[in-house]
Amino acid sequence: MKDAARPETHPDKPDWHDETAVLHGDSWLSSDASVVPPIHYSATFKANSAEEFADMANTPRHPNFYTRYGNPVHKRVEAILADLEGTETALLTASGMGAISTTILALVSRGDHVIAQRRHYMSTSRLFEEVLPRFGVESTIVDQTDLEAMAAAIKPNTRLIMVETPVNPTLSLTDLRAVAALAKPKDIITVADNTFASPLNQKPHALGIDIVLHSATKYFGGHHDITAGAVCCSQAHAEKIWDMHTTLGSVLSPMDAWLLLRGLRTLSLRIERINANTLALAQWLEAQPQIERVFYPGLESHPQHALALKQMRGFGAVIAFSVKGGFDATSRFVSSLRLATHAVSLGGVETLAVHTAAMWAGTMTEAQMKTAGIEPNFVRMSVGVEHIDDLKSDLDQALNQPG
Structure with a gap:
């Protein structure tokens, strides 16, 4: 059941530049006259009737039901991030690895095959090389600068390709458009960690990548005072990832979400x-x-x-x-x-x-x-x-x- 009263992006979807989007991309979500958005520091929200409660409980990502499902401050940040990355929606998590792990676990199952880079953030590499094989998901690790090796690694059961560019810590690059071109004809989901670039420097979705991930701890927060993660993607992918998110519980607190919103302004x-x-x-x-x-x-x-x-x-x-x-x-x-x-x-x-x-x-x-x-x-x-x-x-x- 969808929340028809709360679309995921600005109803007018103005073609703003990034510099404007970080300031006004969430303005349509204002519920009062405050210039600075309030912090909705509540774990749970009341319903005025049994019918309203049923609607809240059965609406994915409802911002006014229970903060593990969503929160009004989350909604504001997600609107800006989706605008910056050019995706239909976004989802906040409590850390960058929360975003990565939740996304991958939501999209792969036993018997699937995935491809990852030889050089990734250390914990991402562990996820592909040590964790996924324990649950029957096969991983192939390739040199991200060798597109022929990546193409050769694709199998009939390849479900997902994960890339990161620039890569931590050597700053080698992955050709995003070329990876997307390899994957799309075979219906393989592509996921890119865009943390080291930020959407102001690089827009993977515009180059054909399906899902864009961030450690929002970094540029988005900007002040070394929070940990947060973000998933930017389509509505269909977001609902699958959100379902896993509510199970794993990598939930960003309302206060940290508000600090993230403030960081995005600059x-x-x-x-x-x-x-x-x-x-x-x-x-x-x-x-x-x-x-x-x-x-x-x-x-x-x-x-x-x-x-x-x-x-x-x-x-x-x-x-x-x-x-x-x-x-x-x-x-x-x-x-x-x-x-x-x-x-x-x-x-x-x-x-x-x-x-x-x-x-x-x-x-x-x-x-x-x-x-x-x-x-x-x-x-x-x-x-x-x-x-x-x-x-x-x-x-x-x-x-x-x-x-």
């Missing part, structure tokens, strides 16, 4: 500054004698720069680079940073940096790190909105610390 401003800062810092790093190599899709030196220009409008916050001198020199560099914070995550207002080999040494074997492209002297940096000269100065002093 998304376009932050992305503009972050894109500019990151490209400038990547170019500066390439010129430093202490740096072995810089990985960033916006650089001409990136092996897939032509693909980046074709499918991205901006290149995002994350730079990866190798410091000369091996593990010890890299550890000393990261420990010497004063402005950039030594912490995980990305896409927020502050610049963050991690020594990736040190971070994952306790959870990945050397062989797994090599497969993921993580060298002992590898640094991943998420660039924030600080002044670019201050960021360069901080990196410069850290690179020139005595050994």
Whole structure:
């Protein structure tokens, strides 16, 4: 049963630019005169009659029944995210992995075959390589830069292809349009993790991808103060995923949903500054004698720069680079940073940096790190909105610390 009084997207569906959508894409959902939307901090909502209660209980994703099913603040955020990604609807979860796991588990069954990339976010790789096989779902892992290998991996029972681009942490790219072209004639569902790009830099659905996922913790929240996830897709897929969502219970709290909504208001401003800062810092790093190599899709030196220009409008916050001198020199560099914070995550207002080999040494074997492209002297940096000269100065002093 559908909630006819509450369409999923703006009833007029204005053709707004992204900069306007983040501010007004949920305005049609206003229920009072508040300029700032209220927080609906209630786990449950009342019905005025038995008939109304039955309607609420049997309407998928009703925003005023029970917060595990939906919430008015969720509805507002979902309207904006669907607008940004160009999908019919969106669904919020409590984390990025909540979005990924819930989506995959909703769409595959015992006997199905799925294809995933060799390089994914670590927990995504575990889902495909360790968890799904336990439940009778076969996974084939391929090099995402090798389209022939991906095509060869397709079987009669292939149900889903999962991609991520740019990939964590090496920033290699996947050709989204080409993957969609492989999958659509065979009715294979395509899923893309768009976290590292954001919809302001890349729109996978416009390139043919069926379902777009995000760790909304990152750019959408923008302030390193919440964890959240998002699924952007068709109504048909959303109802299947929502059904699994209510079972698994990866539910975003109303307060975190409200903070996410507030973060979205400044998304376009932050992305503009972050894109500019990151490209400038990547170019500066390439010129430093202490740096072995810089990985960033916006650089001409990136092996897939032509693909980046074709499918991205901006290149995002994350730079990866190798410091000369091996593990010890890299550890000393990261420990010497004063402005950039030594912490995980990305896409927020502050610049963050991690020594990736040190971070994952306790959870990945050397062989797994090599497969993921993580060298002992590898640094991943998420660039924030600080002044670019201050960021360069901080990196410069850290690179020139005595050994």
